[in-house]
Amino acid sequence: MVLDYYPFGLKHKGYNNVINGTDHPYGFVGKEEQDELGLEWIDITARNYDPAIGRWMNLDPLAEKMRKHSPYNYAFDNPIYFYDSDGMAPGDQFKNKEAAALDFANQYNGVSINNNVELISVFYETTDASGNTYTTYAVPVGYKNDANEGGTAGTPEAVPLPEGIDSSQVTGDIHTHSQDRAGEGHGFTENGLIPPDDNSFSDQDLDANRQRANKTEGYTAFVATPKGDLLKHDPKAYKTGGQSVTTISSEIPSDPNSPSRNSSNVSPNVTPDVMPLIYFEDGELHPERIKTKNE
Numbered sequence: 001m002v003l004d005y006y007p008f009g010l011k012h013k014g015y016n017n018v019i020n021g022t023d024h025p026y027g028f029v030g031k032e033e034q035d036e037l038g039l040e041w042i043d044i045t046a047r048n049y050d051p052a053i054g055r056w057m058n059l060d061p062l063a064e065k066m067r068k069h070s071p072y073n074y075a076f077d078n079p080i081y082f083y084d085s086d087g088m089a090p091g092d093q094f095k096n097k098e099a100a101a102l103d104f105a106n107q108y109n110g111v112s113i114n115n116n117v118e119l120i121s122v123f124y125e126t127t128d129a130s131g132n133t134y135t136t137y138a139v140p141v142g143y144k145n146d147a148n149e150g151g152t153a154g155t156p157e158a159v160p161l162p163e164g165i166d167s168s169q170v171t172g173d174i175h176t177h178s179q180d181r182a183g184e185g186h187g188f189t190e191n192g193l194i195p196p197d198d199n200s201f202s203d204q205d206l207d208a209n210r211q212r213a214n215k216t217e218g219y220t221a222f223v224a225t226p227k228g229d230l231l232k233h234d235p236k237a238y239k240t241g242g243q244s245v246t247t248i249s250s251e252i253p254s255d256p257n258s259p260s261r262n263s264s265n266v267s268p269n270v271t272p273d274v275m276p277l278i279y280f281e282d283g284e285l286h287p288e289r290i291k292t293k294n295e
Contacts, residue, residue, distance in 0.1 A: 009051030093134035105224040110253035110268030112176035117142040120175040140276040180226035180258035199225040228254030228262035
């Protein structure tokens with residue numbers, strides 16, 4: 001069994017062919033090697049991959065959502081940092097949910113603000129060929145065709161998971177609050193009512209998080225706010241005397257029109273590596289209509 005690979009998956013030669021145990025065709029990222037015609041491609045679920053050149057041999061099924069990159073690149077040409085388990089969209093490998101949440105916030109809070117749509121994703125765990133466990137997150141989804149102002153992203157249970165990942169691997173969720181409606185304390189009303197503060201977890205969020213934590217050990221949730229805070233809710237923290245809601249960062253992309261915008265003033269004009277799935281008013285995906293600049 002081969003144990004050593006170059007970052008793009010090519011086997012080390014000359015010393016790396018000792019078989020310990022039963023020989024089998026599963027190697028790099030735990031996928032089946034295709035040796036029938038001597039091509040030495042790897043079947044990574046959605047596509048065939050050639051580690052000799054570090055390129056897919058088939059067009060990326062999600063090419064329209066990653067317009068900044070070649071549809072044949074593997075892991076954004078950075079296999080040390082990114083991990084692609086199924087040939088669809090590369091998932092970053094993070095040591096914990098906090099690091100994954102911060103990446104999500106930096107990638108997607110600006111898109112959420114510029115398109116006035118809430119985005120949601122879930123965290124799940126993956127294990128590489130060496131047995132190391134990482135946290136990553138699914139491609140975010142949002143809905144502009146929702147009846148609520150700015151739309152809602154639905155529930156974590158509605159987030160599409162990559163092939164081969166099931167709900168038992170989900171360990172938390174993260175969502176954004178789109179633009180700042182000014183919120184409670186700023187004199188803004190919506191239909192005659194003061195809306196919840198967009199810069200904190202809503203009571204509904206907190207209740208839902210507690211319910212999920214009762215079903216999944218270690219479940220935690222995060223929200224990226226329009227003022228530029230990334231907040232974490234650990235529903236079980238109170239049992240150990242800790243704060244259930246804590247601030248992870250106050251330096252993420254923020255809404256220029258927020259009355260309480262953080263002093264860091266991080267621009268929301270960010271183009272993410274992978275575009276989110278935003279369903280517009282007609283219920284369809286329109287990647288070309290997603291705004292990455294505040295206009």
